[in-house]
Amino acid sequence: MTDQVNIDLHTHSEWSDGALNPAQLIARAKLAGVDRLALTDHDTIDGLESAQAAAGQMGMDLICGVEISALWRAQTIHVLGLWIDPASPQLRANLAAQTVRRQDRMQRMCARLTKLGLPGTALLRAVESLPGVPTRTHLAAALVTQGHAATPAEAFRRYLGQGKPGYRSAEWPPLTEVLDWIRSAGGRACLAHPMRYRVSSGARRQLVTDFVQGGGAALEIVSGNNASQHIDICAELAVKFGLAGSVGSDFHDPKLTWNPLGRLAKLPARVKPVCGDLE
Ligand code: AMP
Ligand code: MN
Ligand code: MN
Ligand code: MN
Numbered sequence: 001m002t003d004q005v006n007i008d009l010h011t012h013s014e015w016s017d018g019a020l021n022p023a024q025l026i027a028r029a030k031l032a033g034v035d036r037l038a039l040t041d042h043d044t045i046d047g048l049e050s051a052q053a054a055a056g057q058m059g060m061d062l063i064c065g066v067e068i069s070a071l072w073r074a075q076t077i078h079v080l081g082l083w084i085d086p087a088s089p090q091l092r093a094n095l096a097a098q099t100v101r102r103q104d105r106m107q108r109m110c111a112r113l114t115k116l117g118l119p120g121t122a123l124l125r126a127v128e129s130l131p132g133v134p135t136r137t138h139l140a141a142a143l144v145t146q147g148h149a150a151t152p153a154e155a156f157r158r159y160l161g162q163g164k165p166g167y168r169s170a171e172w173p174p175l176t177e178v179l180d181w182i183r184s185a186g187g188r189a190c191l192a193h194p195m196r197y198r199v200s201s202g203a204r205r206q207l208v209t210d211f212v213q214g215g216g217a218a219l220e221i222v223s224g225n226n227a228s229q230h231i232d233i234c235a236e237l238a239v240k241f242g243l244a245g246s247v248g249s250d251f252h253d254p255k256l257t258w259n260p261l262g263r264l265a266k267l268p269a270r271v272k273p274v275c276g277d278l279e
Pocket of ligand 4: 067
């Protein structure tokens with residue numbers, strides 16, 4: 001029965017900015033009671049092969065996914081591609097271009113940190129020595145390791161958060177293009193954590209309108225430990241726009257306690273689950 005299946009459709013591994021490798025992630029999810037898990041690394045599907053092997057061994061229902069960075073009205077947004085075909089040549093080529101954008105942006109952020117009096121070259125070298133496509137999480141870790149921030153949260157607060165002096169945006173592709181990538185790889189597009197974007201509620205409705213027009217399938221209704229009023233707002237949006245709903249922890253690291261695996265709130269009954277017709 002659908003409502004007894006423990007589902008988590010948004011997680012990260014060390015192939016992007018997660019702390020665990022895919023086998024460790026799946027073992028941990030299994031222990032936490034998750035039955036169906038999507039691996040959705042930032043802008044890469046390179047972890048899916050080992051995830052599939054581990055899922056086969058451990059009896060986990062694994063969904064091939066990815067979390068793609070996109071631009072909507074100059075705002076960075078994240079779109080989950082779920083049930084994508086990891087062999088899709090177009091998707092692979094498009095994600096290779098995302099990696100180049102990430103590498104270029106990391107160089108620009110480190111150059112910026114140099115201007116702020118920090119050792120940008122050493123920080124860049126440290127990020128490049130870490131596994132995974134380069135993200136701000138990696139740069140925050142390097143700032144902590146090299147003694148320039150006490151915690152990753154402080155590194156974001158002082159330097160790397162949006163609008164902070166070390167922040168640089170990347171040349172992400174427009175939302176419509178990313179929706180085409182996901183469709184061409186046979187996937188369903190799900191707008192990740194809709195309440196986390198710093199936009200007005202009117203702009204959020206416009207984002208969802210454009211997402212639907214571009215072929216988006218679902219909204220992430222339950223995300224990490226988001227507040228119940230956020231779940232309600234997203235559920236209203238999904239019903240209003242005829243979108244399905246998804247649940248995902250956005251798990252990165254066992255040390256971060258706000259979004260553990262296997263503990264998500266249920267999808268409100270009025271929203272159609274994104275995986276409902278695949279049972
Ligand atoms: P990027 O995609 O390179 O811009 O990096 C974004 C990632 O940084 C997110 O997916 C989070 O994992 C992490 N992140 C963003 N803001 C914070 C924050 N304030 N504290 C810790 N991690 C953060
Ligand atoms: Mn992340
Ligand atoms: Mn995200
Ligand atoms: Mn995520």
